[in-house]
Amino acid sequence: MKPSGQGSATPDRSGRSDPTGSSSPLGPTTTSAGTNFSLFSRHASGVDLLLFDDVEADRPAHTITLDPGSHRTGDYWHVFVPGIGPGQAYAYRARGPFSPVDGLRFDADAVLLDPYGRGVAVPADYRREVVDDPVRRMARAMKSVIVDLDGYDWEGDRPLGRPLHETIVYEAHVRGFTAHPGSGVPVGRGGTYAGFIDKIPYLVELGVTAVELLPIFQFDRWAAPDGLVNYWGYQPVSYFAPHAAYASGGEPQGAIDEFRALVKALHRAGLELILDVVYNHTAEGGPDDPTFCFRGLANDDYYRLADDRSRYADYTGTGNSLDANNPVVRRLILDSLEYWVREMHVDGFRFDLAAVLSRDEAGRAMVHPPTLEDIELDPVLAGTKLIAEAWDAGGLYQVGSFVGERWLEWNGRFRDDVRSFVKSDGGAAWAIGQRFLASPDIYGPRGRPPQATINFVSCHDGFTLNDLVSYDGKHNDANGEDDRDGNDQNLSWNCGVEGPTDDPDVERLRRRQIKNFLAIELLALGVPMLLMGDEVRRTQRGNNNAYCHDDELTWFDWSGPERHGDILRFTRSLIGARRRLTAVLGGSDEIPLLDLLRAADVTWSGVQFGQPDLGPASRSLALTIGAPAGSLELLLNAYWDGLEFELPPPDPELEPWRRVIDTTNEAPDDFIVFEDAPPVRGATCPAGPRSVVVLAARRIAAPADADRGTARS
Numbered sequence: 001m002k003p004s005g006q007g008s009a010t011p012d013r014s015g016r017s018d019p020t021g022s023s024s025p026l027g028p029t030t031t032s033a034g035t036n037f038s039l040f041s042r043h044a045s046g047v048d049l050l051l052f053d054d055v056e057a058d059r060p061a062h063t064i065t066l067d068p069g070s071h072r073t074g075d076y077w078h079v080f081v082p083g084i085g086p087g088q089a090y091a092y093r094a095r096g097p098f099s100p101v102d103g104l105r106f107d108a109d110a111v112l113l114d115p116y117g118r119g120v121a122v123p124a125d126y127r128r129e130v131v132d133d134p135v136r137r138m139a140r141a142m143k144s145v146i147v148d149l150d151g152y153d154w155e156g157d158r159p160l161g162r163p164l165h166e167t168i169v170y171e172a173h174v175r176g177f178t179a180h181p182g183s184g185v186p187v188g189r190g191g192t193y194a195g196f197i198d199k200i201p202y203l204v205e206l207g208v209t210a211v212e213l214l215p216i217f218q219f220d221r222w223a224a225p226d227g228l229v230n231y232w233g234y235q236p237v238s239y240f241a242p243h244a245a246y247a248s249g250g251e252p253q254g255a256i257d258e259f260r261a262l263v264k265a266l267h268r269a270g271l272e273l274i275l276d277v278v279y280n281h282t283a284e285g286g287p288d289d290p291t292f293c294f295r296g297l298a299n300d301d302y303y304r305l306a307d308d309r310s311r312y313a314d315y316t317g318t319g320n321s322l323d324a325n326n327p328v329v330r331r332l333i334l335d336s337l338e339y340w341v342r343e344m345h346v347d348g349f350r351f352d353l354a355a356v357l358s359r360d361e362a363g364r365a366m367v368h369p370p371t372l373e374d375i376e377l378d379p380v381l382a383g384t385k386l387i388a389e390a391w392d393a394g395g396l397y398q399v400g401s402f403v404g405e406r407w408l409e410w411n412g413r414f415r416d417d418v419r420s421f422v423k424s425d426g427g428a429a430w431a432i433g434q435r436f437l438a439s440p441d442i443y444g445p446r447g448r449p450p451q452a453t454i455n456f457v458s459c460h461d462g463f464t465l466n467d468l469v470s471y472d473g474k475h476n477d478a479n480g481e482d483d484r485d486g487n488d489q490n491l492s493w494n495c496g497v498e499g500p501t502d503d504p505d506v507e508r509l510r511r512r513q514i515k516n517f518l519a520i521e522l523l524a525l526g527v528p529m530l531l532m533g534d535e536v537r538r539t540q541r542g543n544n545n546a547y548c549h550d551d552e553l554t555w556f557d558w559s560g561p562e563r564h565g566d567i568l569r570f571t572r573s574l575i576g577a578r579r580r581l582t583a584v585l586g587g588s589d590e591i592p593l594l595d596l597l598r599a600a601d602v603t604w605s606g607v608q609f610g611q612p613d614l615g616p617a618s619r620s621l622a623l624t625i626g627a628p629a630g631s632l633e634l635l636l637n638a639y640w641d642g643l644e645f646e647l648p649p650p651d652p653e654l655e656p657w658r659r660v661i662d663t664t665n666e667a668p669d670d671f672i673v674f675e676d677a678p679p680v681r682g683a684t685c686p687a688g689p690r691s692v693v694v695l696a697a698r699r700i701a702a703p704a705d706a707d708r709g710t711a712r713s
Contacts, residue, residue, distance in 0.1 A: 021080035023073040026335070027116025027240070028090075028146050034082035035146060039092060039114065040328060041297045042075040043104055046095040049079060050111065055089050055121035058139035086148040086253065089121055090114070091141065094297050100310035103300035105291065109134050113237060113293040115332060117144030119252030120218040120241040128222045130290050142237065142292060145252040149343055152257055157264045159347045160272050161383050162209055164408070164451035164589045168522075168575060169274065169529040170208040171459055172196075173232070174216055174246045175550065177532060182558040192248040193258040197265045202561075206535060206568075207575035210272040210385075212350055214460055216259070218243050220283035225480040228548035232460060234352060235283035235318070237293060239336040242344075263345050272347035274385060275340065279324060279333045280356035280392070286319030287311060301328045304361070313363060315356050315394035324357040330371045338380040348385025350410070355392040358403060365396055369403060376404040387454055400442035408527065411439060411453040418457055419468065419491035422516050424638045424690070427616040432636060433604060433623060437597060438525035444594045451589055453526035457517045458534055463544045465534035468492045469513040470499060475542030478549065486545030499542060508666075512690060515570055515663040515670060519692040520636070522574040523581070525596075535571040536560030566667035573671040577660070581632075601626035609646045620687075624648050633657060633695035637687040644684045647695075656680065657695040664688030674698075 021036045029036045037049055046068065050060035066077050091113060096106035113120060125140050178185045178195035189195040203211065215233035223235035233243065247255035266273050282302075284295045287310065294302035304313040304323040312320040323329050340346040351357065358369040375381060387408045390398040399412050414435045421428040434441045438450035458465045463474075472494045476486045495509045514537065522528050532538070533556045540546045546554050561568050588596075605622035606613035612621060619638040622645050624631060631654060637643050647657065658677035663670055664687075672678070674696055687693045 019080070020067075020070045021078040023076035023078045026076075027114055027118070028144075030085045030146060030148075034080055035084050035088070036078065036080045037090075037114075038076055038078040038116075039297070040076055040301075041094050041096075042301060043298070044077070044094040044096045044106065047071075047077045048093040049081070050091045050093060051081070051084070052089040052091070052143055055143050055145075056123045056125075056139060057089075058135045060091075060138075084146070086146050088146045089143040090146070091143045092297070100287065101308075103305050103309040105287075105295050105299045107291050107296050109137060110291045110296045111138050111141035111143070112291075112296045113142055114144040115238075115293060115297070116240060116335070117238060118149065118240050119145035119147040119256065120238050120244060121145045121252055122221075122244065126222070128220065128290050144238075144241075147253050147256050149256070152260050154260070154264065154345070157267050157345055159341070159345050159383060160267055160270070161347075162270075162272055164385070164449075164527055166579070167210050167272070167385075167451075167527050168208045168578065169210045169212050169454065169527060170203060170206070170532065171212045171214070171276075171456075171529055172532040173214045173460070173554070174243075176231075176555045178556070179550075180552060180555040180558055183556070184558060189248050191246070193242075193246050193255070193262040194248045197262055200265055200269050200271065203271060204269050205572070207572055207579070208530065209270065210274055210347070211266060212274040212276060212387075212529065214276050215278055215352075216243050216246060216275060217241065217277065221245070223283045223285065224548040228480060229550050230548065231550040231554060232547040234278050234547070236278050237283050239279070239332060240339055260344060267345070272385070273345075274348040274350055274387065275346055276350045276352060277337075278352045279336075280322055280353045281316040281318045281320050282322065284320060286314075289319060298328065301326055304359075304363075315359060315363065315392045315396070316353055317393035321356055321359075323361075324371045325360065325366075325369060330374060333371060334374055334378060337375065337384075338378065341380055341384060346384070348387065350387040350389065352389055353392040354388035354402070355390055355396040355398050356394075358398065359392075359394075359396065363394070365398070367403075372403050372407075376406050400439070400446075405448075408452055408454055410459075410529075411435075411442070411455055411526070413439065413442060414453060414455045414524075414526075415457055415459075416491060418517065418520055421619070421636070421638050422513060422520070422690075423491060423493040424619055424640065425491075426619060428638075429606075429612065429618040429621040429636075430614040432520070433612075433621050436520060436524045436623065436634070437602065438593050440593055440597060444592075444597075447592045447594075449589055449591055450525040450593045450596060451527050452593075454529050455521055455524050455526040456529040456531070457521050458531045459529070460531065461545070462487060463490055463492055463542075464531060464538050464540055465514055465517060466510075466537040466539045467542055467544070468517070469510045470494055470539070471542040472498060473542075474544040475499075476545050478543065478553075479545060480548075486543075490544060509690070511567065511666075512663050514567060516690065516692045518567075518571055518574055519661060519663060519694070522571070522578050523634075523694070525593075528578070530571075532556055533560065535568050537564045537567055566670075569667055570671055573673075574661075577671075599627075603648070605646070607643055607645050609648055620645075628699065630654065630696060630698045633685075633697075635685065635687045635691075635693040635695070637689070637691050637693075640689050642686055642688045642691075644686050645693075646684050647680070647682075651697075653700055654697040655700055657685070657697045659685070659693065660696050661692065661694035662688070663693075664691040 049064040051062040175191040179191035185195040185198040218238040218241040242255040242259040244255040390402040417431040421432040603624040604612040623634040657680040
C-alpha cells in the first residue's frame with residue numbers, strides 16, 4: 001500500500017486535526033484512515049520511517065523523516081501516515097551518536113525493526129553478517145509488517161483457566177512435533193502451527209492438559225554456529241510477532257491467524273497453551289553482533305551495560321542481558337504479555353532464565369524486583385499461569401526462593417534428585433521422599449501449595465529420557481564446538497552399554513529405568529511436565545544441547561508410538577491414574593503444602609515399616625500415604641538386588657492391598673487398573689531390582705454409608 005503523504009490529520013480529543021500523529025499507543029495503530037506509528041528513542045537526533053513495497057526491497061518506496069520539533073513528544077517519535085494498513089512493510093533508521101563508551105550505538109545505515117511491531121518478515125537472503133554495502137544491507141534486513149488484528153473470528157474462545165492441581169504439562173516444539181516425514185500431516189503443513197493442530201488428538205489421548213511451546217516469538221534462525229541453525233528459538237527479535245516460518249504460508253499475517261487457530265483448536269480439545277518466553281536477552285548478541293532493533297534505538301535503556309559501558313553485562317550466556325527493570329523494558333515486557341493474553345488468548349507463560357529479571361543495576365538479586373512484582377499483580381494476567389526457570393547463566397539460583405506468591409517454579413532439585421536416586425547413587429532416599437511429596441523442604445516453610453513445583457526429569461535442555469538411560473556422557477560433536485558445549489553433569493547411566501544396543505538384557509533394564517522415572521514424575525505431588533517424545537523413547541543420540549539441529553535428530557519420530565507402544569501405554573496409564581488420585585491428594589490450588597501432608601497422614605519407611613533408612617548407603621524408601629478414600633503404598637528400590645518391604649499393620653477399615661504398578665514386569669503387567677490388580681498376600685511385598693511398586697487399598701464403606709448409597713441408587 002502507498003502513503004498519500006508524509007503527514008496526517010489524526011483527530012485529537014478536541015476533534016482538531018494533528019498532522020504529526022500521537023505518541024500513544026506504541027507501535028503501529030491502524031484506523032480506516034491510515035496508521036499511526038510511535039517509537040521510543042531517548043538519545044536519537046533524528047528518525048526516519050521507511051516504507052517498503054516488499055520485504056526483499058533494497059530501498060524504501062517512501063522515506064518519512066520525522067521532525068524533532070513536531071514529530072517528537074518527550075522521548076517518543078511519532079507520525080500518522082494516511083492510506084496504509086495491514087500488509088505494509090516498514091522499518092526505521094535512527095541517527096545519533098555512536099559512542100560505545102557512553103553506552104550509545106546509533107548506526108544511521110542500520111534498518112531497524114519496530115520493538116512493538118506485530119509482524120516480522122525475513123527476506124530469503126537474510127544472514128546475520130553485517131555487509132558494508134548499504135543497498136545489500138537494506139535488501140537483507142528484516143522488516144516489520146502491519147497486520148490485521150481485528151479480522152479473526154474467535155468464535156467465543158477464551159483462555160481455559162484450568163486448575164493447577166489438574167494440570168499436566170507437555171513441553172513441545174512447534175516445528176519438531178510434525179516436521180518428520182512420518183508425521184502423516186497433509187503436505188505443506190509439517191512443522192507448522194497448522195500441522196500441530198492435526199496432532200492434537202494424540203495429545204488428548206495421551207492425557208496431558210497443557211502444551212508448553214518452546215519460543216514462538218519471531219527469532220533469528222541464523223544465530224548459531226556456521227552451517228547450523230537456531231532451532232530452539234531462544235534468540236528473539238520481536239516480543240509481539242509470532243514466528244512467521246511456523247505458518248504454512250510463511251508470512252506474518254498468516255502466522256497471526258494460524259497461531260490463533262492453534263490456540264482455538266487446543267482450547268476446544270480442553271488443552272491450555274503455555275508459551276516459553278525470553279525476556280532476558282535478544283538476538284542482537286554482543287558488541288560485535290548485528291544491530292537490527294533495540295541496540296540502534298536505545299542501547300543504554302534496553303540493555304544492561306557493564307561497568308565498561310562499551311560492553312554488556314551477560315547473565316544469559318548469549319552476549320547481552322535485557323535491563324528488565326528499566327522502566328522502558330518493564331513497560332515492553334508487560335505490554336507484550338498483555339498482548340499475548342488479550343489478542344492471542346494464551347493461558348500462561350514459562351519465563352526463560354527468570355532470575356535475570358530479579359537483578360538490579362549491580363547484578364544483585366532484589367528483594368522486590370519491580371518487573372516480577374508487576375507481572376504478578378497485573379490484572380490482565382490475573383488468570384494466567386506464571387512459571388519461572390528460577391536461575392540464570394550468571395550463577396543466580398532461586399529455586400524455592402523466587403519472589404511472589406503466584407509464581408510456579410521449574411524444580412531443578414526434583415530433576416537432579418530423582419535422576420540421582422534412580423541411577424542408584426547412595427544417600428538419595430531422603431531427597432527422593434521430599435521430591436515425591438512436592439518438596440516440603442523447599443516450599444513448605446513459605447506456605448506454598450504443592451502446585452508451586454513443576455516436576456520434571458527431562459526437558460528440551462539436556463538428555464531426553466531415553467538418552468538419560470543410554471549414555472554416560474554427552475555426544476555433542478555435531479554442534480561444531482568439539483563437544484565443549486552442554487552440561488557435563490547429567491546424572492545419567494547407560495545401563496552397561498554406551499548408546500544403542502541389541503542386547504536384550506540392557507534394553508529390558510533401560511525400559512524399566514524409563515518407567516521408574518515416569519512413575520515417580522507422574523505420581524509425585526506437584527505439577528508434572530513431560531518432554532515431547534519421552535513417552536515413545538525419542539532419542540537425540542546422546543546430544544544434550546541440540547539447540548542448533550533442525551532435523552531428525554530433534555524431531556518427533558512418529559514411528560515411535562508403534563515401536564515403543566509399551567512405554568506409551570504405561571505413560572497414558574500413569575496420567576489416568578494421576579487424574580483419579582487428584583481428588584484424593586492435592587485436589588486444591590489453595591491448601592498449603594504442609595497442611596495437605598498433615599491431613600494425608602504420610603509414613604516414611606525402609607524395608608521395615610516405620611523405620612526409614614536415610615543413611616549415606618541407602619538406596620530404597622517406602623512411603624505410606626493415607627487419605628479418606630484409601631491409601632497408597634509407594635515402594636522405591638534403586639538397589640541392583642530385589643528387596644522385601646514390610647507392609648503397614650493391617651487396617652480393618654481398608655480392603656486388602658492391590659499391586660497396581662510394578663516396573664519389574666513387562667507390559668501389560670507393569671500397570672493394572674485397580675479393579676483387576678492382584679491382591680497382595682502376607683505382611684511383606686517384594687520389589688524387584690531397580691523398580692517402583694505402587695500398592696493401593698480402598699477404604700471400606702461404613703454400613704450406614706453403604707445403606708444410604710444403596711437407597712440413593
